[in-house]
Amino acid sequence: xxxxxxxxxxxxxxxxxxxxxxxxxxxxxxxxxxxxxxxxxxxxxxxxxxxxxxxxxxxxxxxxxxxxxxxxxxxxxxxxxxxxxxxxxxxxxxxxxxxxxxxxxxxxxxxxxxxxxxxxxxxxxxxxxxxxxxxxxxxxxxxxxxxxxxxxxxxxxxxxxxxxxxxxxxxxxxxxxxxxxxxxxxxxxxxxxxxxxxxxxxxxxxxxxxxxxxxxxxxxxxxxxxxxxxxxxxxxxxxxxxxxxxxxxxxxxxxxxxxxxxxxxxxxxxxxxxxxxxxxxxxxxxxxxxxxxxxxxxxxxxxxxxxxxxxxxx
Amino acid sequence: xxxxxxxxxxxxxxxxxxxxxxxxxxxxxxxxxxxxxxxxxxxxxxxxxxxxxxxxxxxxxxxxxxxxxxxxxxxxxxxxxxxxxxxxxxxxxxxxxxxxxxxxxxxxxxxxxxxxxxxxxxxxxxxxxxxxxxxxxxxxxxxxxxxxxxxxxxxxxxxxxxxxxxxxxxxxxxxxxxxxxxxxxxxxxxxxxxxxxxxxxxxxxxxxxxxxxxxxxxxxxxxxxxxxxxxxxxxxxxxxxxxxxxxxxxxxxxxxxxxxxxxxxxxxxxxx
Numbered sequence: 064x065x066x067x068x069x070x071x072x073x074x075x076x077x078x079x080x081x082x083x084x085x086x087x088x089x090x091x092x093x094x095x096x097x098x099x100x101x102x103x104x105x106x107x108x109x110x111x112x113x114x115x116x117x118x119x120x121x122x123x124x125x126x127x128x129x130x131x132x133x134x135x136x137x138x139x140x141x142x143x144x145x146x147x148x149x150x151x152x153x154x155x156x157x158x159x160x161x162x163x164x165x166x167x168x169x170x171x172x173x174x175x176x177x178x179x180x181x182x183x184x185x186x187x188x189x190x191x192x193x194x195x196x197x198x199x200x201x202x203x204x205x206x207x208x209x210x211x212x213x214x215x216x217x218x219x220x221x222x223x224x225x226x227x228x229x230x231x232x233x234x235x236x237x238x239x240x241x242x243x244x245x246x247x248x249x250x251x252x253x254x255x256x257x258x259x260x261x262x263x264x265x266x267x268x269x270x271x272x273x274x275x276x277x278x279x280x281x282x283x284x285x286x287x288x289x290x291x292x293x294x295x296x297x298x299x300x301x302x303x304x305x306x307x308x309x310x311x312x313x314x315x316x317x318x319x320x321x322x323x324x325x326x327x328x329x330x331x332x333x334x335x336x337x338x339x340x341x342x343x344x345x346x347x348x349x350x351x352x353x354x355x356x357x358x359x360x361x362x363x364x365x366x367x368x369x370x371x372x373x374x375x376x377x
Numbered sequence: 378x379x380x381x382x383x384x385x386x387x388x389x390x391x392x393x394x395x396x397x398x399x400x401x402x403x404x405x406x407x408x409x410x411x412x413x414x415x416x417x418x419x420x421x422x423x424x425x426x427x428x429x430x431x432x433x434x435x436x437x438x439x440x441x442x443x444x445x446x447x448x449x450x451x452x453x454x455x456x457x458x459x460x461x462x463x464x465x466x467x468x469x470x471x472x473x474x475x476x477x478x479x480x481x482x483x484x485x486x487x488x489x490x491x492x493x494x495x496x497x498x499x500x501x502x503x504x505x506x507x508x509x510x511x512x513x514x515x516x517x518x519x520x521x522x523x524x525x526x527x528x529x530x531x532x533x534x535x536x537x538x539x540x541x542x543x544x545x546x547x548x549x550x551x552x553x554x555x556x557x558x559x560x561x562x563x564x565x566x567x568x569x570x571x572x573x574x575x576x577x578x579x580x581x582x583x584x585x586x587x588x589x590x591x592x593x594x595x596x597x598x599x600x601x602x603x604x605x606x607x608x609x610x611x612x613x614x615x616x617x618x619x620x621x622x623x624x625x626x627x628x629x630x631x632x633x634x635x636x637x638x639x640x641x642x643x644x645x646x647x648x649x
Contacts, residue, residue: 082562085561086561089480096479099472100472100473100532103528104492105491108491108503111506112502115510172400190638191404192407195411198586198590198637199590201590201592201613202626202629205613206414207410208613209413209417212426216413216428260403260406314497318593319501321592341505350505358502361498
């Protein structure tokens, strides 16, 4: 007679057996977890970057307007014409000036947040700084069109203060001036500084919070005046954070085509060339070769930044 | 935090007045433009940005809602793209975070670098790369080409949120679950998922906000399709009823601010 044997465990279910199998093969689990995302990033994203590099070695046939798919360096030769080099220089110069201005503006607020704000104040400040970062980039650029328009807010204030003469004088400066602030390099510069500023504040703030209080006290105990402590202790320790922020401000300025398009005089930037070459001109090889320039600059920049300890500050 | 009141203070504890002025100035610089956008949504002037506005009206909200049917197809497309891209990013981003957090293995650094790359390189590089790959393989522009671009740079946002949460979740909880006889699926369902739940929500909201107003990559992957940011961009280049653009801009600010603030709250609560 068959008896019930309550002590005997039930046969393991499929789920149980699968689970046991997985716990014995952690590498398999890892592969299963990472397969899909790595396929996406590795094949679609890196594959596309590869396709871009590949295309930069093709060229556009001037007569047929079609891309000739065979290896050539002609497109790169085209890149090194004087007018193209001017565009690269102009873009790199703008990126440098924007980065410098962002660093100067970001430091005081980051310093205040790190040193003087209360814990709850820190949270409020942090949200206040990151909110513009996540919100619409395009809308924020557009706002500067409104502010800088000839009849807009800034123009109104300048009239009020009787500075019309001074404004006309700076707008008359060749190459960077223009008919009004919203169609000059000043406008481009202001909008760039505005949209990338939070990228500079966050790493600078993070670096400043990591400056140990004890070190400041030691500096004061050893007789340093507050100014000396600032220049010789705080600033050197916060510098990697500033460099980390500069990676973003520099890189993003190099690749942008919206801001110089909406707020610039007609001088071209790298991004605009890429856009027009791939669009209306249909010259993807030249657009690709042009994109290699900011990639190369950023590669060098990241190398220097790593030397300055920026990655530990991120 | 630790008895700050009692500790000796050789360093000034109150900010100098000049510094406070600078901080206020930077905050004003960050937020004034939003006020200006809002102000010009009510101006009575259609073609210029005169300051102060000659008159104020609510009429442009009515116009945007009823007289401008060109706004709604781009809005719908943007929402659809953002929803699908966010879903893809949620799945892929949390898979990477779960994988990377499990163990140290060869190539782990390379994987985290690969995840960050799409957002560290200028958007134009991602855009033109995808554009040239589509061209090379003869893929026509479609809804899915936009989604591919957006999902690629949204993965990092989800990944960052989930990995940060997993680092704080005690390994002992999962071990206890296994000791008590749960299989790995039960542990995932009852321990891991609740732990990363709000991180997923926060990451998803940020990814949605990011995708909803992305314009640089989209320009290269949309072809003839118009998302809402591309519509706004076209209005900036060839304006028609400028205040209507402001009404849409105010709407976009609201749509992105709300999820961002919620996401901040969600990650904040768990930090305490």
